[in-house]
Amino acid sequence: MLAFDQEKAEQFSEQLLSLLNHAALALMISIGHRSKLFDTMSTMEASNSEAIAKSAGLNERYVREWLNAMVTGGIIDYEAEQKLYHLPPEHAAFLTRASSPNNIAVMAQFIPILGNVEDQILDAFMHGGGVPYEAYHRFHSVMAEESSQTIYMALLDKIIPMVGGLQEQLIQGIKVLDIGCGYGRALNLMAKNFPNSQFYGFDLCEETIMNANSLAAQEGLNNIHFLRRDLAKWHEQNQYDCITSFDVIHDQAHPKEVLRAVYQALKPQGVFLMQDIKTSSHVENNSNHPIAPLIYTISCLHCMTVSLSQNGAGLGAAWGEELAEEMLKEAGFTQIEKRYLEHDIINTYYIVRK
Template sequence: MCMACEMDPAKAEGFAGSIIEMINQGALGILVSMGHQLGLFDAMVGVPPISSLELAASTGLLERYVREWLYAMAAGRIVEVDISSTYFHLPPEHAQFLSRKFPGDNLALFAQYIPVLAGVEQQVIQCFKQGGGVPYEQYGRFHEVMAEDSGQTILGALFEHILPLVPGLLERLESGVDVLDIGCGSGRAMVLMGETFPNSRFLGIDLCEAPLTAARQRVREKGLNNVHFIQADLTTFCPEGKFDLITAFDAIHDQARPDLVLATVYDCLLDDGVFLMQDIDSSEKVANNLDHPFGRLLYSISTLHCTSVSLAQGGMGLGTMWGTEQANRMLRAAGFRQITENRLPHDPMNCYFVVGR
């Protein structure tokens, strides 16, 4: 029997509608990213209905572009529009999830991943055909977006929620310990900890030089002498000395060889040291991720970034959704025996592993 004869017209129509909605939402996502970057949402928080001319004036932007952006936001039901006066209003229920004025709740920053990933679409298409991957340096603003993402999920919760996962850790940091951060990016967490705990010593390592330039500049501006950064590939590089605390914030699954990096972590950790690893809270089985609130975004990031940058280095290509099951197996294979998983209310994307020898 032909496929057309078996087709359910209602199901087909419903699916077509969902594809149209997906295309609409994808396009709108780019404009949400732009609104976040340009401060347009921030400027609309808590103000009465505003015209495109007034919004442009308050943000220093060109009215013609602001007007078209507002029309798109109205069509997407993100802002409300008074048809008679063409004034626009950002409801407080929406503002909470779109503005920097609500740290911890701002979802607009995640929309930035969409245009960043779209920028390498053609290169990844070639990888589908020819193999290999796209290296980190081809991803434009990815490090910048990741830094902002980490600023919301890590920096704001670091002292109140994340470090206290390890009993007594804050006291040890105050007394003075040695800390290593893997995949440190622009080093915001290391700099913040270096400021807060002047008796401790901090070393950040990242594969890419570009974010480290920003990290070193931040250290100079703060006048810190207890924070240092090294550009290195931890697949083959092992830092000198032993560390009381090793951290990895959303970094292990991106490594070419996570197994080798975790073995290095084990070798560098003192017997009574702690490895604090934040990574994606997912399952290695796709069936368990079908209802994940960020599943579609994370699999897209995996296809267009995490899998590709690993394969570009000749790595394992585990991808973003490598799964907590596989993370546990790799930690144990590296030699770790004490592994505790933690979920924090402020961060629905990640699992926080507290790991000891």
């Protein structure tokens, strides 16, 4: 039996206390984002809590307590003598909407969302099964907000040009499908900029399709179509010049079947652009990944369990590049290229052809 290492125990105790503080701060960062307190403070000089609350249109007592959490967490500066609070520009660069796509505060919203399903997840730990999509209040809207940073803002200038010849084809006019389209912001952007092409978006959730159609109608687009589809039961042959999936495949109940359906639906010279979480399939290779604990947590509390709720594979967000390539080959694809974008530390972009 190994001897008890007291120093190691004390270090771990300190690590746990730090972890609890950071977990609490994540909740407060989410509130700071949703209330626009970070946005408000980024435009103000050092101010007292009354002035900050007034400028933000919020209750002063709550704002003051939030500010004190931010001060003790090292996020906001404080001048004790005059009781003034200030958001340093170096911190605002990662906490405000103006700083997008570098606004990390967006991702903090996942923590309270996932916390809301803890009881259901615990039940699944004990009895199996999973938690369905419908249990996740605000998840789709936060995903859309996060995707707007990684996908939407880079789509025209970085992502589409990454696929050789795609931009020219879109200008001329092709048929494009986005599977798991969510609110359809990426597809709407493409439809708006490439009017000669036809765009289709499939999603399982009725709420997301309703929102996608509403947004398309607001834009006055007539070259885009959003439809509710269960991808596990979707079968088309040689229909699309380009199929895209943004952070979708790992959530699927039956990912192998979906990838096979993508292969069949793609025209012989078509391209499949698959964006998914950048990890290894082997946990030991993810030890130095900057957000590995967050990825595994989101996977356990959302991605994996929504798949299992449909009696699915439970692939999880950290399925990894090795398994992704293996499954793409099993689906029939022979040309698989992996690409990465500097602004996006979370995802791998797979450019895939038959």
